[in-house]
Amino acid sequence: MNIFAGIGRTTMASLRETGQIANFARRGAFSWVSGPFYWRAFFNSLWRIGFASLPVVGLTAIFTGAALALNIYDGSLRFNAETFLPQILGVSIVRELGPVLAALMVAGRCSSAMAAEIGTMRVTEQIDAMSTLAVEPFKYLIAPRILATTLALPVLVLIADIIGVYGGYLVSVYALDFSGPIYVRNIAEFLENRDVISGLIKAAVFGFLIATMGCYYGYHSRGGAQGVGAATRTAVVAAAVVVLASNYFMTSLLVEF
């Protein structure tokens, strides 16, 4: 009997939390509509989330592209299809690895930072202080972060796509004796707009989810350093899991188009 009660309790708790997160996301994404919109906070977030993530996203992309080239070459050699390496690599990067890996890196970098920053503001009463100063924390803290991440991630992914393909280029041309111009032409001719666009749509959704997780767990952190630590950990794990889970569902929807 206790087992069932436990299962029921856990189910109810997780459903309740899902509902709260959804509500939080809606409030966060739309709170600015009734104004004011804090441009300064928005550009600040855009800088820290978008621009400052470039190095880590670029590094991830170039090494992934390079390793992918080796793997595809080795695999396709078994049925003499190695000339298709650029096409396979291009599709893999643009549709799947670019968006997912960039999102995971941003999840690690930014949802943790958001949870820690907002969580510290919560436990040191800075969020309460903001309310007493007639500035809504949702408009000043949450909305700019969610919007900035949602807008920045597609751009980051586009850059990651290019760098990833270039990583594959380096390995193909300098290690596997492909011709550079042919590599580029094959990818350019083979890739369709929808390959790239589906990746960018995914990226926007990932950005929204990552920021929501970081802000939600930070905003609801309790206690002192330990509470903020727990919030940060939960935020990163939750962000990574929702990125991977939503990736599957979005992919299954997007391949239909």
Added chain:
Amino acid sequence: MGDANTTISVRDLHKSFGTNDVLRGVDLDLDRGKSLVVIGGSGTGKSVLAKCILGLVRADQGSIEINGRDIARQTESDRRYMTGLSGMLFQGAALFDSLPVWENIAFRLIYSQRKSRSAAREKAADCLSQVGLAPEIGDLFPSELSGGMQKRVGLARAIAADPQILFFDEPTTGLDPIMADVINNLILERVKALGATAISITHDMASARKIADEIAMLYQGRIIWRGRPEEIENSNNPMVEQFVHGRAEGPIKMALRRR
């Protein structure tokens, strides 16, 4: 309804967190321009009381009238009304550590009243001088300031928009006695200059005696005594006496664990 002179009127206020009944029927009236100090042991709900009145915590039951308007239900417009006319100095100052001092002080002016940054900056410098700090302090970040200076900046931030009602949460906690007295003087001075109504929370009796027109003691979720500072020595209330003289033995038993 309180009479026309009453700024704050709290009736039968209840608030629980889970099974912990923090406020169990608080009644409180405060006339315009008066300074009330609420004393009481740690964890007796002093901060919760202030946060309920301020609109940061929603009460379970009871009414809170500010200038005759009941804000206990805390609708969006209630909260806007209350934050519009009040300011608060937080226990740990609660300065925004990502912003320089001047922008902390001018935060409401810039982000709520949408004043220009240069006008807000001028006002911030003015507020800094009102709390005895040089304008150059404005360019520092809160983490570069001592505890006493942070409190002063917190005070400057609270008064920057000329509030009618001021809240002070443990204004002298963690400060040396001299700095504590400096803060007390500043509070007295600023409250008087603004003509504001003030509610302070403290367990520092020296501070309470100095800044209070009246002192109220909160115990077990209710106001058990209220009177003028000079009356507190002869309150004839064993609990007040125990608290004022800081005795471990007496009717108030300190819970060693949180319930």
